[in-house]
Amino acid sequence: MKSYLKLKELFKQLSQLHYTQRIMQWDEAVMMPEGAAETRAQAMATLSGLTQKMLVNKKNQTLIAAAKQEQGLSAWDSANLAWMEHKYTVAACIPVKLTEKLTTASMNCEQAWRKMRAQNNWKQFLPHFNKVFKLVKETTKRRADVLQLSPYDALLDQYAPGFNQKKIDAIFADLKQTMPALVQQAKNKQSKEQVALPAGPFAMELQKELGLTVMHALQFDFNQGRLDVSHHPFCSGGPTDVRMTTRYQKDDFHSALLGICHETGHALYEQGLPREWIDQPVGVVDSMAMHESQSLLIEMQLCRSPEFYHYLLPEVKNKFGEQEAFTADNLYQLAIRVKPNLIRVEADEVTYPLHIILRYELEKALFNDEITLKDLPTRWDELMRSYLGLSTKGNDKDGVMQDVHWPSGAFGYFPAYTLGRLMAAQFFATFLRQNPQFFAEAAKGNFSGLVNWLHKNIHSQASVLPTEDLLKKVTGESLNSKYFLDHIKQRYL
C-alpha cells in the first residue's frame, strides 16, 4: 500500500490547506474589515493556486495508477482512492493560471455584488459578473471534456455527484407541474385562517440566546464549533471547527431561528463525520445535495413541525415574555405560512422548489447557449410571474441579484437544494416508519432519536457510497418526489 499511503499523506495536507481556506472565507464574511478585500482576494488566489499545483502534480497520476494495483485496501480505502482519482482528474484538466484568475474574479465580483445589490445596480454589476461567467464557462468546458459530460452536467456533478440534467428533468417534471397549483391551494386554505404576528423589536442578544438553546437541544458540539453573524447565513470551517452563521432581524426572531436550525443540520453532519477519515476525500461530503438533505431535514421536517413548537414555546416566552402570538399553534402556523415571495432564502417550503426550478431553467438556458447574462433580468421576471405570480421588473436586487452564488461563480449549485429537499423527505419518512414514537419525544425537546439515527445511517457514512446507493440502502428506494409531495399535502392541504 506504499503508493496509497503516500497519496493519503498528500490528501491530508490538502485537507489542512482546505480547512485554512474555509476559515479564511469565514473570516472574510464575518470578521474582515472591508478595506482588506483586495489583499484577501490575492492571498486566497495564491493559496488556491498552491493547492491546485500540489494536487495536479504529474507524480500523483503515477501514484494513483500504482495504488489501484495495490492489495489489502478496505472498502473505505477503495472509495477514498476513487475520490482521489476523481479529484485529480477534474483538477488536472484546469490550468493553474485559469483557477487563479477565476478565484480572483469571483472574489472581486462578490465584493461588487455586496455593493451593487444594495444599490439595485444591475448595470454596474454586469461587467464583474460577465468576467466570472466567462471564466466559469472556460473551466466547465474542460471539466465536461474530461468527464465526458455536457457542460451543464459537468457543473451539476460538482454539487450533486451522480445526478445530471436528464435525471433532474425527470425528477423535477412532477414538481414543476404540481407545485404552482399546490401553492394556490395552500394559500387559499391559509387565507381563511387567522395568525397573530409577534410584535418586535426582539433584542439581537436574546435572539442569539434562543438560537444557542436550540443548537444545544439539537446536540451541536460547542467545543468544536461556534455561531456568528454574516450577511448570508452559512456553515463552514471543518468537522472539528464548525463555523455557523446567521443574520438577525430586529422585528422577526423567527427568521434567524429557522436559519439557525437549517445551519445546525449542516453542522451536525460535519461534526458527525467519521473522525478517522476527516482529512481524506472519502471522509468529506462534497455533495451539496447530500448536505442540504441534512440541513433541510432538520429545518423543514423537524423544526417546522407542531411538536417542535410545543417544545420551543416556553423557550420563546423565557426570552421575549408573553404575547398573544406566543402559542405553540400560532408559532407553528407562522412557520408554515405560504406566501409567494421574491426572495428565495425567505421562501416557504411550498414555493421554494419553484425558486429552484426557475434558477435551474435559467442555468440550463445559459449553459446550452440559449440566452446570455444580459437576458437574465427579463427571463427572471417572466419565470417568476409564471411560477409564483410575482414580478421583479426594475427590482433586480430582489431578482437576479438576490443570491451570492452566481456572483461567486457557483453555477449548477441550486438544483442541489431541491434534490436535497426530496432526499430529506425520503430519509425522514423512513426514520418515522422505524421510529413512530419520535414526535412524542420531540414535543418534549428530546431530539436524540433523530440525531442518533442520522449519525448512524448518514453522517458516519461520509462519502463511502454514491449518494443514490446510500439513499437506496437507507430508504430502500431511488430518489423520487413522492415523499416530499405527500409531506406537502399532509402539512398544507
Place this chain on the structure above:
Amino acid sequence: MKSYLKLKELFKQLSQLHYTQRIMQWDEAVMMPEGAAETRAQAMATLSGLTQKMLVNKKNQTLIAAAKQEQGLSAWDSANLAWMEHKYTVAACIPVKLTEKLTTASMNCEQAWRKMRAQNNWKQFLPHFNKVFKLVKETTKRRADVLQLSPYDALLDQYAPGFNQKKIDAIFADLKQTMPALVQQAKNKQSKEQVALPAGPFAMELQKELGLTVMHALQFDFNQGRLDVSHHPFCSGGPTDVRMTTRYQKDDFHSALLGICHETGHALYEQGLPREWIDQPVGVVDSMAMHESQSLLIEMQLCRSPEFYHYLLPEVKNKFGEQEAFTADNLYQLAIRVKPNLIRVEADEVTYPLHIILRYELEKALFNDEITLKDLPTRWDELMRSYLGLSTKGNDKDGVMQDVHWPSGAFGYFPAYTLGRLMAAQFFATFLRQNPQFFAEAAKGNFSGLVNWLHKNIHSQASVLPTEDLLKKVTGESLNSKYFLDHIKQRYL
C-alpha cells in the same frame, strides 16, 4: 531585472501565505473553539512547512546571485534584494529536521513550564529547558556561522537587526548605572503623593467604546483593521487588515486602555507602511526593536502624558460617570506609578529597563558559556537584588520561570524592548523639537501632528534603511540613552 522580478513574485506569494498564517493565528487566539486545537496545530505546521520549502528552494540562490548582477534597481529594490538574500540565508542554513526537533522540544518545554511554574518547581523543569537550550544553541551556531557573527549576536540580529552585544553593552551601560538610583528617587517622591483608585466595575462594552474612541483619535483606520479580545494583547494580520486585541479587567479600565494605546502604536506602523511594497521584504518591519519604538512612543510618550489625560477625562466621564478618582491629574498620576515588582509584564516604565538588562546579562553569560542553565536561579536573585532590591530566592516562579519566552526557545528577544524604548524617546524628542506646539494640541485630542510626522519619517520608510541609519537620518544621532533618561527625570523627579 528578470531574476529580481521572479524573486519579487516568489516573495509576494510568501507574503500572502504569511498574511494567511497571521490571520489564522489571530483566529486561534480570538475565535477558534478549543476542540479545534489539534487540527489547527497540524494545519499551521503544514502551512509553515510549505512556505519554508518555497523559500529554501536551491533555485532561489541562483536567482539571488543573478539578480545581484542586474542593472536598474532602485534604492528600494536593492534593499529589497538584500532582505531577500538575508531571509534565504538564515532559512537555508537550518535543516528541516532540526527545525522540527526544536519545535517539538519547545512545545514540550512550554507545557512543562506551565505545570512546573505553577508548582514553583525549577528542578523538574530544568531537564526540559536543557533540551530546548541545546537545540537553540545548535541552530544558533548555524546562523552565527553563515552570518559570521558570534552566537549571541546571531540571536540579537533576529529581533533587532543591526545591533550586537558590543553596541548594546555601550548603550545599556548608562542605564545599568543610573536607573537603580532613579527608581529609588521616583519612589520616594511618589510616596508623598496621594492617588485615588477608580472604583469598578467597568462594563466591558463601555471599556471597548472608550478604547475605540482613543483609536479613532489616534487615526487608526477601521476600514483596514479591527479590535477584538484575546488572553494576551497583540497586533497581527497585515497592513491592510490589522487585527488588534486587548483584554478587559472588570475593575480596572486603565490597564486595557493603555494596552490599546500600545497596540495602536503597532497598528499605525502597519497601516502606514508603503502600499506599493507591503508584499515585499523591504516593505515589512521584522525588527521588533523598531516596532516597539512605535508602540512605546504612542503608549509611553504620548498616552502617559498629562496632556493626554486632559483630552481623555471627558471621554472617561462620558462612559463611566463622575468619580473622585476622575480628574486629569489623578488619572495621570495613576498611569505613572513606580513600584519595583518581580514581574516584568507588570513593571512601570522606570523599572522596566532593569528587568530587561537582567535578562540581557544572563543571556550573554549563557551564550558566552560563562554560566549554565542551572546557575540561573542564583544569578537571577543576585541581579534582582542589585537592580531592584527584591529577592527571588526560593521563588523561581516569579524569577527565572516567569516568562514563556525562554522555555519556548526565544533568546535574544528581550533587549529589543529596551532598544525600542530608547528609540521611542529619541524619536519623540526630535519630534517635539520640531513641533513645540504639539502638546497644546494633544490636550485638545488633536494627535495628527504626531501621527503624520511618524508616518512621513518612519512608517513610510519601512525597512529601506538599517535601523541605525534611519534613526540618524531622523534624529541626527546614533542610538543613545540620553533622551530616555531626560524623559524619566523630567516625568518622575
